[in-house]
């Protein structure tokens with residue numbers, strides 16, 4: 001090592017130390033500092049800092065809920081390069097009828113508290129179709145929380161029906177919709193977005209739909225699709241926009257990093273990032289998003305072992321006990337091909353990690369502790 005190298009290394013170490021002290025002192029870090037953490041911080045330090053932030057937010061609780069996923073169709077007007085799910089890739093088209101979906105809900109066990117409805121963007125369906133679906137689900141099980149439709153689906157259905165985002169969201173809310181999932185955010189940098197999903201909604205539209213939802217009293221989640229062609233700067237830019245919006249509205253419940261999976265899609269030539277990178281990404285997200293209450297690990301995507309590990313890197317929420325209907329990830333090569341964990345298995349996983357299981361409803365009220 002040259003003297004120049006030694007001076008540079010020690011300058012980086014002292015900057016990282018300054019950032020760490022800021023985090024421990026509950027101070028907000030800047031985008032530049034976020035990038036430095038991604039690039040230069042030791043993994044053990046990231047774990048320690050993320051754990052501190054997590055403790056301040058939720059203590060020792062790890063949340064889970066009882067939910068099911070319904071995917072209405074895989075027929076899509078878009079053709080995102082990372083997608084293994086739409087009919088363009090799977091070469092098989094399918095769509096469920098409203099009757100079929102309502103029947104699924106009628107047959108659910110009494111313990112299920114949430115239904116998550118997300119699918120592809122069907123060219124033939126307008127907002128009245130989707131409002132009717134929500135209404136039928138609500139009528140079938142009035143107590144069930146309906147988390148439905150990504151901003152991408154909402155943009156298309158509202159525009160197709162000649163409604164503004166606000167009018168469309170209000171119609172869905174009046175029909176029984178309770179919250180929006182976080183999908184479709186992908187990556188907010190315009191150039192990378194153009195590269196991986198050029199035709200679909202812009203960053204601006206995604207943020208506008210979530211801001212409008214918050215204004216109407218509809219809470220939402222946020223995601224990122226990471227681990228493909230983006231750089232650390234793009235991930236920070238993404239969470240910076242989310243942090244700014246959350247400062248204005250407070251309407252986000254949880255942030256869910258989604259790791260790019262490379263099977264059966266047009267981006268299969270890209271190698272998936274390592275599990276260490278996944279853990280580092282959870283940690284930096286937890287540290288950076290100081291105004292988000294929850295960081296969620298989507299275990300059907302990363303597998304049960306990784307989900308357990310993620311709890312040491314800032315994660316406090318394991319998505320619910322999902323039935324086997326989630327095709328978005330199994331088709332893209334996710335570890336758990338039949339993603340189902342019963343509540344006892346989830347609770348055991350949390351207890352083994354030294355934390356307190358907390359069954360929650362969809363807005364994080366605790367229904368059962370321990």
Ligand code: V47
Nearest residue numbers: 082083181182183184221225258259260261298332
């Ligand atoms: O937006 C698609 C992602 C998302 C791939 O809000 C892929 O609680 C990885 O948003 N590799 C939809 N990811 C799912 C989603 C979600 C999931 C769980 C919980 C919540 C919530 C929301 O799935 C898409 C896209 O980013 N996705 N293909 C792939 N190959």
Ligand code: SF4
Nearest residue numbers: 076078080083086120
């Ligand atoms: Fe369609 Fe969603 Fe797949 Fe894009 S990611 S092609 S919008 S189903």
